[in-house]
Amino acid sequence: MSERDLRLFLVLDALLDHRSVTRAASALGLTQSAVSHSLRALRARFGDPLLVRTGNALSPTPRALALRPGLSLGLAELERVLGRQAAFDPAQSTRCFTLATPDHPQFTVLPDLFGRIRREAPGLDFHVRSIGSGLAEDLASGQLDLVLAGAEVEHQLALDRALMRARVISEPFRCVVRRGHPALAVDLDLDTYAALPHVLVSTTGGNTGIVDAALAAVGRRRRVAMTVPSFPAAIWMVAATDLIATLPKAITDRASRHEVEIKEPPIILPSSDAYLWWHPRFQHDPGHSWWRQTLTDAFAVLRP
Numbered sequence: 001m002s003e004r005d006l007r008l009f010l011v012l013d014a015l016l017d018h019r020s021v022t023r024a025a026s027a028l029g030l031t032q033s034a035v036s037h038s039l040r041a042l043r044a045r046f047g048d049p050l051l052v053r054t055g056n057a058l059s060p061t062p063r064a065l066a067l068r069p070g071l072s073l074g075l076a077e078l079e080r081v082l083g084r085q086a087a088f089d090p091a092q093s094t095r096c097f098t099l100a101t102p103d104h105p106q107f108t109v110l111p112d113l114f115g116r117i118r119r120e121a122p123g124l125d126f127h128v129r130s131i132g133s134g135l136a137e138d139l140a141s142g143q144l145d146l147v148l149a150g151a152e153v154e155h156q157l158a159l160d161r162a163l164m165r166a167r168v169i170s171e172p173f174r175c176v177v178r179r180g181h182p183a184l185a186v187d188l189d190l191d192t193y194a195a196l197p198h199v200l201v202s203t204t205g206g207n208t209g210i211v212d213a214a215l216a217a218v219g220r221r222r223r224v225a226m227t228v229p230s231f232p233a234a235i236w237m238v239a240a241t242d243l244i245a246t247l248p249k250a251i252t253d254r255a256s257r258h259e260v261e262i263k264e265p266p267i268i269l270p271s272s273d274a275y276l277w278w279h280p281r282f283q284h285d286p287g288h289s290w291w292r293q294t295l296t297d298a299f300a301v302l303r304p
Helices: 004-019 021-028 032-046 062-083 105-107 110-121 135-141 152-156 190-197 209-215 230-239 286-302
Strands: 051-054 055-060 096-100 125-130 146-149 164-170 173-178 197-201 223-228 245-248 260-263 272-278
Touching: 004 021, 004 032, 004 062, 004 135, 021 032, 055 062, 096 286, 105 110, 105 230, 110 125, 110 286, 135 146, 135 272, 146 152, 146 286, 152 272, 164 286, 173 230, 197 230, 223 230, 230 245, 230 260, 272 286
Parallel strands: 096 125, 096 146, 197 223, 197 245
Antiparallel strands: 051 055, 146 272, 164 272, 173 245, 173 260
16 A cells, blocks of 8 residues: 555545544644545545535545445554554553443442542543434544443444444343332233333433333233333332333342332343444554453443
8 A cells, every 4th residue: 555545545534534624634634625635536546426515514425434444444453553552551541531321331330340440540530421412423533432332322323333342231131110019919921011001211212122122023012101211210210100110130130229129021031232332443542442341341240
């Protein structure tokens, strides 16, 4: 690969990250004219417009999206080989690590993890934010290190297919009803379960979930009488109403302080899985690698 090719590929990578000639030029330390000239050369090389203007942004063509995974991995590997990055020492670092995740990890595993890190690496800072829009762009730009969430995020928030993914949580579901609930007077069979009003935790705004798909497979439906955005809210709602919730085991294990009862679901459900997503640009960054591995190790308690 020639030096000119490398410059062109760096420009293409920046344009795919920032979707703007102005922002790509700023990130590369080039003029807008130089980036525009490189984009024209790239279009001629691939026989494709690669990025087209839609409103105030540039949108990648299918050809550009097909190029991106290999391009990102190739440039990341080149940076690793040429960069000779120093080893990461968390005890001496003052770096800030970021994570976007629903509330489940925030009150199950992360408190103990951050307690240990605060003792062993007091100079590190952390920013944990909720799931929202712009995840793919923030991962690509480095504003966000990792996303930890269920697979529904990949579809609903359109995470880029170039992103890397690893499963870190896989746990069974349990049912929760309030103590004294009439349903406890009988076995929680499928008929009773389907007839009860349900509360659904929806972190991305949807109104169906894994339970609905499982019920549909056996010709059943349920009534979702309430949706809430957090797992603790579901426990509190169940404790005060006639609703039933079907939640990951790590959540129900922490529900004993509430006036609730835990039951096995009367239907076979897949496991409740969650994944880490990150951009391949940071695959070989020593600090990023430490952050990924630290989270993966911490959540091993929620994997079989």
